[in-house]
Amino acid sequence: xxxxxxxxxxxxxxxxxxxxxxxxxxETAAGLEKLRTVCQGQECYAESLGWHxxxxxxxxxxxxxxxxxxxxxxxxxxxxxxxxxxGSNQAARAVVEALEPVEGAPEIVWAGNSLSPHxxxxxxxxxRGKKSVYIDVIAKNFETLEPGAAFRALRTFLRDTxxxxxxxxxxxxxxxxxxxxxxSKEHGFTFIPFPSxxxxxxxxxxxxxxxPLAVAGFDIxxxxxxxxxxxxxxxxxxxxxxxxxxxxxQRNAAYKAGYRMEMLSFFEPRFFRFSxxxxxxxxxSEGKDxxxxxPVAGSFSEDLHSIGQFLQDGTRCIMETFIDVKEQDSSLxxxxxxxxxxxxxxxxxxYHQMNKAAFTATVDAHSRVMPCNVIEVEKLxxxxxxxxxxxxxxxxxLSGLILGVNPFDQPGVEAYKxxxxxxxxx
Numbered sequence: 374x375x376x377x378x379x380x381x382x383x384x385x386x387x388x389x390x391x392x393x394x395x396x397x398x399x400e401t402a403a404g405l406e407k408l409r410t411v412c413q414g415q416e417c418y419a420e421s422l423g424w425h426x427x428x429x430x431x432x433x434x435x436x437x438x439x440x441x442x443x444x445x446x447x448x449x450x451x452x453x454x455x456x457x458x459x460g461s462n463q464a465a466r467a468v469v470e471a472l473e474p475v476e477g478a479p480e481i482v483w484a485g486n487s488l489s490p491h492x493x494x495x496x497x498x499x500x501r502g503k504k505s506v507y508i509d510v511i512a513k514n515f516e517t518l519e520p521g522a523a524f525r526a527l528r529t530f531l532r533d534t535x536x537x538x539x540x541x542x543x544x545x546x547x548x549x550x551x552x553x554x555x556x557s558k559e560h561g562f563t564f565i566p567f568p569s570x571x572x573x574x575x576x577x578x579x580x581x582x583x584x585p586l587a588v589a590g591f592d593i594x595x596x597x598x599x600x601x602x603x604x605x606x607x608x609x610x611x612x613x614x615x616x617x618x619x620x621x622x623q624r625n626a627a628y629k630a631g632y633r634m635e636m637l638s639f640f641e642p643r644f645f646r647f648s649x650x651x652x653x654x655x656x657x658s659e660g661k662d663x664x665x666x667x668p669v670a671g672s673f674s675e676d677l678h679s680i681g682q683f684l685q686d687g688t689r690c691i692m693e694t695f696i697d698v699k700e701q702d703s704s705l706x707x708x709x710x711x712x713x714x715x716x717x718x719x720x721x722x723x724y725h726q727m728n729k730a731a732f733t734a735t736v737d738a739h740s741r742v743m744p745c746n747v748i749e750v751e752k753l754x755x756x757x758x759x760x761x762x763x764x765x766x767x768x769x770x771l772s773g774l775i776l777g778v779n780p781f782d783q784p785g786v787e788a789y790k791x792x793x794x795x796x797x798x799x
Contacts, residue, residue, distance in 0.1 A: 381751035382603070382760050384616035386623055387740035393626045393692075400622065401613050404775060408618045411771045412608045421781035423570030423579070424766060427604050430568055430579040431597035439580060442544070442563070443587035447479060450542075452503040453588045454496070454527060456485035457511035457581075458519045460573025461546075463650035464582035468591060468758050471643040475590030485510070485523035493523060497530050506531065509544040509588075511581055513567045515553035518793065546580055572781055574654045577762040592755045599759025607767050617764060620694075620746060621772035627692040627744050628666055628776070634691045636684075638671035640732045641698055643753065645672055651765060658769050658780040665776065666692070674731045684739060692744045695736055696761070700752035701725045 396404065414422045423429050446453060455462050462483060469481050480503075484496045500506050508531070510524045531539040543562040547553030548569050557564040565580050576582055578600050583593045607617050624635065635655070637648050648670035659665035671680070671693070684691065701723075709720040719727070739745055748764075750757040773780030 381757070382606075382764070383747075383749045384620065385747050386619060387736065387745040387747065390741055392689075392742075393623065393630045393632070393744045396613075396622045396626060400626070404618050404622050405611065405613065407621075407771060407774045408615060409611065411767065411774065412611075418779075418781055420570050421572055421575070423568045424575040424577075425770075427578055427597065427601045427763065430571070431583060431593075431600065435580070436583070436594055436597060438565075439584050439587045439593060442565070443584060446507050446544075446588050447477075447590070450479040450505050450507040450588075452482055452500060452506045453479040453585065454482045454484050454500070454506065454508040455511065455585045456508055456520050456523050456527065457546075458486045458517060459653055460576055461511040461513075461520065461581055462486060462585075463574070463646070463653055464577035464762060465585040467647040467650045468582075468586055468596070468755065469589055470646045471753060471758070472591065472755070478590030479507070479588060481585060481589050484508075484527065485520035488519055488522065493526050497526065500530060501534075505542075506534070507542045507544065509546060509585060511546040511567065512553060513548055513569075513573060515547055515551060518790075518797075544584070546584070572783075574650075574657055575766055575781075577650070577766070578759075586755075595755040596759040596762075599756035600763040601759075603760040603763040604767070607764070617768040617771055620768050621775055623744060623746065624666060624692070624772050625775045628664075632690055632692050632744070633667060634669055635666040636669050636671045636691055636693045637696065638673055638676075638693055638735075639696045640673045640728050640735075641696075641753065642672055642675075644696055645670070647696075647758070647761070648672070650762075654765060654769050655772075657783045657786070659773050659776055659778055661778050661782075661785060664778055673735060674728075677731075677735065685742060689743065692746075693739055694746040694748065695732070697732060697747060697749045698751075698753050698757075699749055702753060 414425050455465060465481075466483060474480075482496060482499065484493065487493075508527050510520060512520050515521065528539075528543075531542055535542065540561040541563075545553060545557045545562045545564050546567045547557070547564065549566050554564055556562075565584065567581060568576070568579050571579055573581070578597065583596070586596065587593050607615060613619070627635075637651050639648065652668045652670060655666070655668040660667070671684075684693075703725070705724045707719045707722055707724075709717065736745060736747060748761075750760065770780050
């Protein structure tokens with residue numbers, strides 16, 4: 374099954390000026406060999422490939438467990454605080470902030486993603502207005518400062534607010550056999566496993582991403598189905614037309630041609646948090662050994678009025694990947710009135726038409742001066758997010774192998790942590 378034969382996900386590359394050389398027979402053959410390697414998974418990365426088979430952490434058994442726990446929380450909670458940073462919250466937040474809130478579901482609140490006292494005080498003050506608060510502390514390695522500090526602050530809030538029995542309001546998501554599991558058992562927190570074989574930025578299809586979404590009332594089965602369909606499509610297409618291969622080859626060809634940045638661009642602001650997830654995925658996976666495209670995001674059309682000039686006429690260092698949604702899910706038609714504002718050409722026009730016009734014109738203009746891709750999904754929903762999560766994770770693995778780096782480690786992030794912990798007296 375080829376992704377290119379599906380109408381709910383399409384991928385196309387645009388480079389009419391030939392700015393980046395197309396892969397030759399040698400590059401394509403080498404890419405196909407890497408594709409076969411990625412489809413099989415490598416033994417040397419076995420401890421990082423739990424996401425690779427969607428059935429492992431988003432199969433029926435686990436989906437039922439997430440749903441059962443989420444139902445218990447929803448029955449009592451009106452706020453659910455997700456405590457985590459980076460990969461521990463990006464995927465769930467991408468979906469929560471993109472889709473309409475589910476009626477009757479708890480509000481999802483985010484904490485543990487900064488060290489700003491203003492931020493954590495704001496979270497606690499917001500929670501004071503809630504009747505029943507539960508928290509989910511997510512930490513594969515329970516040594517990360519931001520969620521650790523936030524957990525302390527929120528424990529104090531829970532203890533002061535609810536008194537005896539506050540522990541029942543705490544879910545912990547951590548590694549089996551870790552100190553985090555030990556203290557969870559000791560204090561009666563509900564413990565669920567953070568997969569030991571999945572790195573944080575690849576956890577969208579695990580309890581890290583799926584439990585908060587289930588608590589929020591979203592259809593995690595649709596998300597899992599989208600990911601599984603994308604897995605089957607990518608692993609079932611051993612041709613040069615495989616879109617993950619085309620994307621990975623183009624990224625690496627652009628890098629060799631001197632491009633140093635990739636911008637994920639979108640004309641639907643609801644993709645903003647998804648772009649934050651994407652930036653972390655590629656930044657941590659490929660930014661090492663002095664290599665890699667620097668990932669940035671473009672929220673259009675707003676950013677066209679701040680960096681559009683640079684994109685069109687500035688240094689030729691950026692390639693661009695657009696995400697677009699085919700189905701219109703909102704409408705606002707402009708009507709004529711008595712004010713002569715010289716925007717009469719908009720009379721009777723839907724905002725959706727204007728946004729599509731801006732998208733079409735931008736893709737056309739940018740593709741003349743930089744290599745571009747366009748990814749289109751049928752509609753904005755859980756199923757599409759499942760497909761996007763898996764497509765980019767698979768592509769990132771493949772692109773990293775072609776680049777020649779380990780896509781699953783992140784040694785550079787330890788540099789600042791060592792200095793920070795020394796200052797704090799750890």
